[in-house]
Amino acid sequence: MRPAPIAVALDAPDLETAARWASLVTPHVSTIKVGLELYLRYGPEVIASVRGASGVDIFLDLKLHDIPNTVAGAARAVGRLRPAILTVHAAGGPTMISEAVQALPDTRIAAVTVLTSLSEADLERIGLAGPPGDAVRRLAAMAVGAGAQALVCSPQEVAAVRGEVGPDIILITPGVRPAGSGSQDQARVATPEQAFADGADLLVIGRPITGSADPGAAAAGIAAALRRSAAAGDRRV
Ligand SMILES: O=C(O)c1cc(=O)[nH]c(=O)n1[C@@H]1O[C@H](COP(=O)(O)O)[C@@H](O)[C@H]1O
Numbered sequence: 001m002r003p004a005p006i007a008v009a010l011d012a013p014d015l016e017t018a019a020r021w022a023s024l025v026t027p028h029v030s031t032i033k034v035g036l037e038l039y040l041r042y043g044p045e046v047i048a049s050v051r052g053a054s055g056v057d058i059f060l061d062l063k064l065h066d067i068p069n070t071v072a073g074a075a076r077a078v079g080r081l082r083p084a085i086l087t088v089h090a091a092g093g094p095t096m097i098s099e100a101v102q103a104l105p106d107t108r109i110a111a112v113t114v115l116t117s118l119s120e121a122d123l124e125r126i127g128l129a130g131p132p133g134d135a136v137r138r139l140a141a142m143a144v145g146a147g148a149q150a151l152v153c154s155p156q157e158v159a160a161v162r163g164e165v166g167p168d169i170i171l172i173t174p175g176v177r178p179a180g181s182g183s184q185d186q187a188r189v190a191t192p193e194q195a196f197a198d199g200a201d202l203l204v205i206g207r208p209i210t211g212s213a214d215p216g217a218a219a220a221g222i223a224a225a226l227r228r229s230a231a232a233g234d235r236r237v
Contacts, residue, residue, distance in 0.1 A: 004223030004237055005196075007031035007059045007085075007172070008215075009206030015042055015049050022050040024216035025209060028223045031084065033059040033204060047081045057084035059204075063112055065089035068099040075103035085110050085150060085172070090139040094146035101147040108170060110150035111143035113161075116175030119187040132188060133157045137164050144169055152204075154188035155195035162199040174204035178222060181208045192222050193229040196237075 006029040012018040015038070022032050038046045039062060047058055060083035064071045071088060078086065088100050090111035101109045113136040114123065120132055128135045136157040141164055143151060150170035153161050158171050165171075175189045183189045184207060195203050205222065212218035223237075230237040 002237070003028055003030040003056075004219075004226050005030055005200075005202050006192075006219065006222060006226075007033045007057075007202055007204045008209050008219060009033045009035060009061075009174070009204055010050060010210070011035055011037050011206050012210070013037070013041075015046060018046065019049045019052070021210050021215050022054075022056070023052060024214075025219040026052070026054045026056045028216065028219040029056070031057040031059050031202060033061050033206075035061040036063070044078070044081055047083075059083065059085040059087075059202075061085075061087045063087045063089055064096075064100065065092045066096070068092075068096045071096050072099040072103040075100045075107075075109075079104050079107070083107050087112050087152060088148075090143045090148075090151075094142055097143050097146035097148050101149070108149045109147070110152050110170070110172055111139070111146075111148040112152040113139040113143070113157075114153070116154040116173075116188050117185050122187070133160055137161060140164055155190035155198060155200060155203075156188045158195060158200045159198040170201045171199060172202045172204060173200040174206075176203045176205045176208070178208055178225075192226055196226050196229060196235065197233055 008025045010018040085108045087110045136153050140161045144165045152172045154175040155173040173195045175186045177189045209218045227237045
């Protein structure tokens with residue numbers, strides 16, 4: 001059976017925990033995500049530790065956001081780690097995004113539109129008044145125009161973004177919570193089945209898996225739920 005289109009967020013305080021989570025979940029999921037907490041503590045060595053001997057894709061979530069020259073240099077600096085995906089903030093603008101894309105031709109540059117932790121009220125306070133979906137669609141179109149091959153948005157916007165950017169762009173959705181899980185610091189959430197049915201290509205899921213007593217079983221359970229919902233609809237997992 002193919003691993004499910006899930007990126008498990010390894011937001012762990014230490015390398016041993018991250019490597020343990022990675023080995024428990026990799027039979028079930030396509031991707032593991034290394035973010036700021038692990039990367040800033042351990043640097044590039046963390047990638048080899050969590051990749052292990054598996055063929056799992058590495059999603060390096062550094063959310064780069066700086067002037068184009070600096071982001072291009074940072075992207076080149078992580079190239080030897082061969083991440084399948086690297087995040088930049090869409091708000092860094094089109095030149096920054098296109099320089100990142102050119103700097104790392106073998107990696108998908110994913111532009112983060114509006115963080116899933118932000119509510120409409122938060123957006124108003126930072127000067128982006130209006131429904132989050134408006135800002136997400138605007139940033140998505142801009143990022144794709146600049147060459148981004150992937151976008152990060154919440155599952156609540158994924159159908160609208162798909163309509164905006166077409167079928168070829170990889171849509172990645174954090175803010176995924178199985179029914180009954182608390183949303184914690186996430187503001188714009190949906191269930192895995194809903195995110196997938198609305199057109200997400202890769203679901204980012206952290207604490208609902210890593211916070212469980214058995215992360216391997218939690219990942220397997222969500223993967224099975226996606227397969228059931230794919231069988232009921234017209235998508236393959
Ligand atoms: O780029 C991301 O992955 C990301 C973007 C976003 O808008 N929201 C978001 O939560 N994330 C990441 O997705 C993961 C979500 O983790 P959980 O909330 O524990 O499922 C975290 O590692 C976040 O850094």
